[in-house]
Each structure stands twice: as C-alpha cells, then as structure tokens.
Amino acid sequence: MAAPITRDQFTDYCLRKLGAPVVEINVDDDQVSDRIDEALQYYNEYHYDGVERIYLKHQVTSNDINNGYLPLTDLIIGVRNIFPISGDNVTGSDGLFNLQYQLRLNDLYDLTNVSLVYYNTVRNYLAELDLLLNGTKPLRFNKHQNRLYIDMDWTTDVQVGQFVIVDCYRALDPQTWADVWNDMWLKRYATALIKKQWATNIKKFSGLQLPGGVTLDGDKLYEEASDELKELEDQMQTNYSLPPDFMIG
Secondary structure (H helix, E strand, C coil): CCCCCCCCHHHHHHHHCCCCCCCCCCCCHHHHHHHHHHHHHHHHEEECCCCEEEEEEEEHHHHHHHHCCCEECEEEEEEHHHHHHHHCCCCCCCCCCCCHHHHHHCCCCCCCCCHHHHHHHHHHHHHHHHHCCCCCCCEEEEECCCCCEEECCCCCCCCCCEEEEEEEEEEEECCCCCCHHHCCCHHHHHHHHHHHHHHHEEEEECCCCCCCCEEEEEEHHHHHHHHHHHHHHHHHHHHHECCCCECCC
16 A cells, blocks of 8 residues: 555555565564654654644633643644733723724724824834733743643733633644655654664574575664664755744743
8 A cells, every 4th residue: 555544554564665574574563663653753843744833722720720830732742932811911901992902993994094104103112012011921831741831920810711822833643634644754764763673673693594595684784774764864854844943842
C-alpha cells in the first residue's frame, strides 16, 4: 500500500522498505512501535507540518482561580500569547462607553469623508497607553506540566465563566489527521530509526556466518542508518523547520 493512512499500514510500509517479508527484520514489535513514537515526537516538535497554530478557548472555573493556572491538553507544545482579558484595556469599559467604540461611532460614521490617518494615529496612541499602563501579563508554560501560568491577580482580574483565548501551537494527531502517516520525511525518518534498531540488535553477532554463506554485518548497517538519520535531521533543520519565534513551552 503506497499511501499509509493508519499506524499499522505505516508500520508495514517501513518494514517493507527495509526488505520485509523477503528479508527477516530482527526487530521486536514493541521496538518498532517505540521508534515510530520517537519519529512522531521529532516530527511534531520540529516540522512545520507537524503542528497547527490554534486559538484555544478556555472558560475559567473556580478551580482555575484557586490554582492560579489554566490546564491545557497534552497536544499543546507551545504558547505564544493570550488575548487581552476583558477589562485589561485602559480606554474604558467593554460596553457602550468604551473609548474605542465611541471613536468609531463618532469619527468613522462615513468612511468616504473621514481620513483614516487620524483614526490610525489615535489607535496607535491608545495601544501605547495600554502597553505603558497595563503592560502584558507574563506567561509561564511547560509542555510536560500542561499548565499555563498567568502572572496576575486571579481573584480580581478574571471571574468564573469568563473566557480566556490562548494563542498556541498544537501537535497534529495522526489519529485525527491520517494524512500525517503519508508524509515523505516522516516515512524515511521512521524507517531509518527502525533500521538503526535492527542494526543494534544484530551488532553483537557481527561476523557470524549463517547457513548459506551469509555473514551478518551489524556495524555497517548501524553506520548506514546513522548517516541516514543525520541527513534527514539536517534536512529538517534547513528545509522543514519553522523560523525562530518566541514561544513558551
């Protein structure tokens, strides 16, 4: 099957790439599964197609306020920022008397006669005021904890039922997005990892002659797999990684 869409099909593809069933691949099923997990982890952490940028909506609960953090899922691997929490803005309330609302209401009633230069200048000025007087709330996130700490006064800055929008990166789950299994780089990388595991398993039998005159050479196989992995990881860094960006996690 040329285009694997499940984990089992992906596993069979990698083993066939190594020569199965014509050649016996001396790797245990658990070892194959572990190497595929490693390939997926590397793919999610470095490949630009291995993650998706999302805006995660979380409704604040009393437990969140008591804990002082927001719980995130295992698939979140990095946090960029959060949207301003309601009430952060220095320009007024969130309703009818909000300064930005009044600015749009009174000065932009007719876009054909009003210059946008004034509007843009005022918006920049208000944003600068907000940054100077309020600043941004410091964030702390570690993907192994699955907790987003927001350094603020949780008893006054947010209320139960209020929504917090988190700008973050989520790893693509191949169980949901089956096309991940058909990624060319991922197939080659997982195959190379399994090949290296195979070589590791038979290295201690290097030089042993089998019936029929075949001689095992685990060291050479290990070297080939290591070279393939190095080449693929170099390709990842130069061709497939996202540009450096400020990301928490």
